[in-house]
Amino acid sequence: MILANQNLPPILQSIVTTDYNNLSRGRNTLNSKTLITDMPNLDITADQTKTKDNKPATLENILAPTDSFVNRHIGPNNEEIDKMLKVLGFSTLDQLINATVPQPIRLSKPLNLPVAQSEYAALAQLKSIASKNQIFRSYIGMGYADCITPPVIQRNILENPGWYTAYTPYQAEIAQGRLEALLNYQTMIVDLTGLEIANASLLDEGTAAAEAMTMSYGLCKNKNTHAFFVSRHCHPQTIEVIKTRAYPLGIDIIIGDHRFFEFDTEIFGALLQYPATDGTVYDYRSFIQTAHDKGALVTVAADILSLALLTPPGEFGADIAVGSTQRFGVPLGYGGPHAAYFATQEAYKRQIPGRIVGVSKDAQGKPALRLALQTREQHIRREKATSNICTAQVLLAVIAGMYGVYHGPEGIKNIARRIHQLAIILADGLQKLNYTVNDEPFFDTVKVGVGDASVKAVIKAAETRKINLRLLEEGILTISLDETTTVHDVIELWQIFAAKDNLPFTVEEIANQVKFDFPIFFKRDTSYLTDPVFNRHHSESELLRYLHQLETKDLALNTSMIPLGSCTMKLNAASEMMPVTWPEFGKLHPFAPLSQTEGYQMLFQQLEDWLGEITGFDGISLQPNAGSQGEYAGLQVIRQYHESRGETKRNICLIPESAHGTNPASAVMCGMKVISVKCDNDGNIDIADLQKKAEKHTENLGALMVTYPSTHGVFEEGIIEICDIIHRHGGQVYMDGANMNAQVGLCRPADFGADVCHLNLHKTFCIPHGGGGPGMGPIGVKSHLIPFLPTTIVEKYTNPLYDNSNPDPSIGAISAAPWGSASILVISWMYIAMMGNQGLTEATKIAILNANYMAHRLGDYYPILFKGSSDCVAHECIIDLRPLKKRAGVEVDDIAKRLIDFGFHAPTVSWPVIGTMMVEPTESEDLDELDRFCEAMITIYHEADAIANGEIDPENNPLKNAPHTAQTVINDDWNRPYSREKAAYPAPWTKEYKFWPVVGRIDNAYGDRNLVCSCEGMDAYKDS
Structure with missing residues (x-):
């Protein structure tokens, strides 16, 4: 842990070299605490050459890093803080905090965390930690594969704040770009799986399979049936997640071989893996037909890339298909984040978990996208919910969808064909080396019989060459190839199994002898990705422009503040995001041996300690x-x-x-x-x-x-x-x-x-x-x-000889990967490291200050619904819009859409109280931005007041017609009793920079009545 030298001035402690070599990591215990020295004379939000008392600079101030992150993260400066406090009637920030936070729960001493590091120092330290990870070529498989993220996608989506800082598209008019990207994703999933409808992604393959199980359970007509069959050929981590989910619901899990299951136990559903975890491609038609005859639904967990070559699940009878789209351009990231897919039949559209993007139309009849079937959202259904999922993996789904757009149908097929051909060549070479390989068809994974005596020698030889193989069971290894695999890699694998570099054959000799096609049943003969969007953006310039066009249709934090109550849309700093794409974090397989992931384990331990202290x-x-x-x-x-x-x-x-x-x-x-x-x-x-x-x-x-x-x-x-x-x-x-x-x-x-x-x-x-x-x-x-x-024992999933005999009180696996979405944990690590004890505390105080300032400014126009005993709010406030509805007939949605004309995302609407807005500015917004939002809300109040006073038509007015698109404003047929300028430029700052929505107000009800959830529906809507 970081041990601050108590004999050094506090400012020097931040540059003390940290030694983590002796850190011992327990699975979930906090076994060390950090020592710090407080810095009472320094104002971390002020100019670093002055003290709070404006005394001359000291050695501590002079040595302070010039790139202090705290000043970058917290929006208001000292002058702005003083101004807001004066408006609120407080002399100091601590007076406000004492009035807001009940004294009995206040901390008696500062958090025991490291002092703040500069951005440069934190990045350097994290780079040192990352260097302890070892990047092996992992042929482990299990639903994870290395891949190539096209640089145009990495730079313009994954590393672009216009994409990663946007909020959930509940305000669809300012999220058309993201929604179009998700519609592309849904279309891609529908096409590849051969099913009729897909959602906009789930969390990972394991939890998607669990969602399929509970959906099948809910759809089962025989309520006396509580058994779910899971093929033992499914990925082991998926089976573990299924077990965890089934237990509290009283679902009995039957694990067996689908080829020999007699259906002597009545089941409501089944899960099959395609291809199986050992690589085998099974013919599931007979099993599915029998399951349907017994009234059960069948879910197939399918490798998305294999479906470019293999018969899709929807064509051989699957009711549901799930899987991961990770290998479509998303880094391994030691397990996540990755977008899982979920596809099913049209008949089950109201039971499908998560979100669905659908096509509707706006007020001018133009096609527009929005989240469809919103009443299915679980936070609305509450205790009647069949799933607790109210989120997705949007950013990763966008990457995967754009991978499909960039490569197109032929590109995807070529990638899949090349991997399959290399796997066939690898298998044939291994046979020539006298090893047994799969008899059945396979896509990318070769099952190799090695024998008990040789398996350890092969694994050791592979490790020497920095290669990971998977021990499937005693004497049997699997080798899963991927998009990054080369001919040289295949040769090296042969050399490992041959235990020598000189081979008795060449790649060319084998390639000329083997047959690459699948048997007729397994071979896909239907088209996919036929929509124009998948066939016109194959050059980098075309995709670059397409991505930029979509980005400009969205409002994100790089446009303006997003004041969503409870959602805390704060700064996502570039220095926090940079390490996510470092290969030391991005290229590790989630089930790589722990000896190769020491950097990750160190990061986990520190983050656990810090979060525990907080x-x-x-x-x-x-x-x-x-x-x-x-x-x-x-x-x-x-x-x-x-x-x-x-x-x-x-x-x-x-x-x-x-x-x-x-x-x-x-x-x-x-x-x-x-x-x-x-x-x-x-x-x-x-x-x-x-x-x-x-x-x-x-x-x-x-x-x-x-x-x-x-x-x-x-x-x-x-x-x-x-x-x-x-x-x-x-x-x-x-x-x-x-x-x-x-x-x-x-x-x-x-x-x-x-x-x-x-x-x-x-x-x-x-x-x-x-x-x-x-x-x-x-x-x-x-x-x-x-x-x-939750268990984090990697061996439990990767070592078939792992001893399960000892009772484990753990609840089991919650997600497919042992540490969830590990690669993005570096973001929170960087935030805490750069903010330090005082910075984190200061951020909380400023978040409370900003919220109270906005509540005070808006309180003269909109009632603030709830306050504490000292007349203060916490970090957010609820403004009551119901009086305006009574006086002027103005709805919450009218105000939300009018805010778009001012360049703002609306706060959280009608929650937790119908007819209100919950506003949370966060500590990252400076006073100018807070005032701009307040001015927008005050202007809207006066517009509503004009309606109440009869000065503006109650239906044809800026609020009811909002948002105003450029196309509407420049239309020659302007028949509204207010000026174009008032419509489009309602505040001075909008003339300096204008965010233009590309669609008008969307008709949600129309979209639900006419549900279209793929690209193919856009043209039909245009025609209508």
């Missing part, structure tokens, strides 16, 4: 790869804890009425029964009602799910009493960490009563939202819950 928890699991997954993992840990104590009846989960909608959905997915708890008129939990329900269910109380600060944006003063009530009645407290940005450095969930908390790293800890994903949702737990955290 939250007060004793153990951290980094595995959950979304906030919803964190919720699920946390509740599963609680359930497992109760069961370990013989208290299996504790299945009641108390959830406040104001909770995030994913909370009840997660509880249901964990097999719990949801009981709602009332909130009082101030938005706080009704403690009397909580006490009453805790007493009523004292024998069965499992957990309380609570968000802090509250969903209404207030620090509830009764939080300690609330936690005590639950504990007295035998329950555990689960805290939703969505609002952690108001706590860091000021208070810690574990200190005031939480037993579990998930952390949205894509909110508080700066992983970007990526247009709706990726996300990360690690959980922290108290010491008594550590044994139940």
Whole structure:
């Protein structure tokens, strides 16, 4: 860990060399803490050559790094901070914090974290950590393959803030570029799988398979059937995730060989792997037909690239197809993030989990895209949800979709054919070396019989050449080739198995002898990717322009602030993002031996320690790869804890009425029964009602799910009493960490009563939202819950000889990869390292200051719905728009769409209270940007007031007609009783820079009535 020398001045401590060589990593325990020295005389937000008292510069100030990141991350400078405090009536920032955050929960001492590093120093240190990872060529397979990310896609999507800082496309009018990219992705999945409808991606292959299982369970007509068949030829990590998901729902998992399953047990569904985990391509037609005859649905987990050559699942009877699109240009990243796909039949469109992009039309009849079937969103269905997924892997799905656009149908087929041909050549050469290989057809994975005596020698020889092979079972190895494999690689593999460099044959000799085609049934004969978008952007200049055109249709953080309450759209700094694409982090297989991933293990340990110190928890699991997954993992840990104590009846989960909608959905997915708890008129939990329900269910109380600060944006003063009530009645407290940005450095969930908390790293800890994903949702737990955290034992999935005999109290696998989306954890590591103890605390204070300043400015026009006892809000506030609806007939959507004309993304609309907006500015926005947003809202208020006063037509006005596109404004047929200038340039700054939406207000209802979810529907809509 970082040990600050107590004899050095604090500013010198930041340049002390860190030695991590003796760091020992436990699976989930926090086994070390960092020592720091406070810096009381320095103002980290000020000019580094002055102290707070404006005294002359000291040695400490002179030696301070010139690229201090804290000043870059926090928007307001000292002068702006003083100005905002004066408006609020406070002399100092600490006075505001003392009035806002209840004293009983305040930290008594600073966080025990390293002092802030400069951007340069942090990058240098992380580079040193990364260098401890060893990049082997991994032929492990298991659903992961190295690939080539086209540079034009890497530079213009993955490394482009115009793509990675955008929010979920709930305001579709300013997300048309992203939505088009996702429509391309959906079309690609539909075409390749041969099914009728696909969603806009899920988290990974394992969890997508689990979603298919629960969807099949919900669709089963025979409610007495609780068994699900899983082929033993599926990837082992997928089987583990399936087991975890099935247990709390009472689903029985039958693992067996599909070829010999007699259907003597009634099943509601089945999961098959295509090709199988050992590479074999099986003919599943007979099994699927029998399953259908028995009333079961069949899911096929298919390698997406193989479907360019193989008969697609939809053509041989699959009801659902799932898989990963990682090998379509997305780096391995030690497990993620990767976009999983999910495709099914049109008949199941209302049961499909996650999001679907659909085609609709705007107010002028122009085709427009939006999220379809939004009532299916799980946070709306709450405890009636069939899934807790409310996110996607948008950024990664966009990359995968654009990989398909760039290569086109012939390019994709050529890549698949080349890999398959190399695999055939490899297998034939191994046979000539007297090894046994697959008898059945295979795509990219060769199964090699080595024999018990030789297997260790082969693996050792491979390791010497920095190559990873997979031990499938005793005496049998598999070799999975990929897009990066070369002829030289094949020769080197032969040399390993031959135990010599001189081979008795050449590649050319074998290539001229072997047959590359699949048997007739397995060979694909249907077309795919026929839409023009997949056939016109194959040069870099064409794709570059297409990507730029789409980017300009979206509003992201590189355009303006995105003031979304609860979603914390803060700065995603370039220095945080840069390491994501370093090969030392990007090219590691998730099941590579731990000896090759020391850098990652070091990073995990440090991040776990830091997050543990920030939250007060004793153990951290980094595995959950979304906030919803964190919720699920946390509740599963609680359930497992109760069961370990013989208290299996504790299945009641108390959830406040104001909770995030994913909370009840997660509880249901964990097999719990949801009981709602009332909130009082101030938005706080009704403690009397909580006490009453805790007493009523004292024998069965499992957990309380609570968000802090509250969903209404207030620090509830009764939080300690609330936690005590639950504990007295035998329950555990689960805290939703969505609002952690108001706590860091000021208070810690574990200190005031939480037993579990998930952390949205894509909110508080700066992983970007990526247009709706990726996300990360690690959980922290108290010491008594550590044994139940998700398993991270790599050997369990990769070593068939692993000893499973010892009972493991862990809840099992939550995601397919042991550390979830490992490659983006570097972002949060960089953020914490560069902010340090004081920087993180200062960021929290400024987030609270910015929110209170905006609440004060807007409060004269819009009622602020909830405040604390000192008349302060936390890091966000709810403005009430319902009075405007009564006075002027103005709806929340009218204001949201009018904000687009001002160049702003709307705040969170109609949640947690219908008819309101929840505003969260974050600490990253400076005073000018805060004032611009306030001026926009005030101008909109006056426009609504003019409607109320009869000065403007109640229907034909700037609010009802918003947003105004350029095409609308320049149209000769302008028949509106307000000027074009008022429509398009409602504020002075819009004349300096104008964000133009490309579509007008979208008709959501029309899109749901006429559901079209692929590119093929766009032309039909244009014709209509």
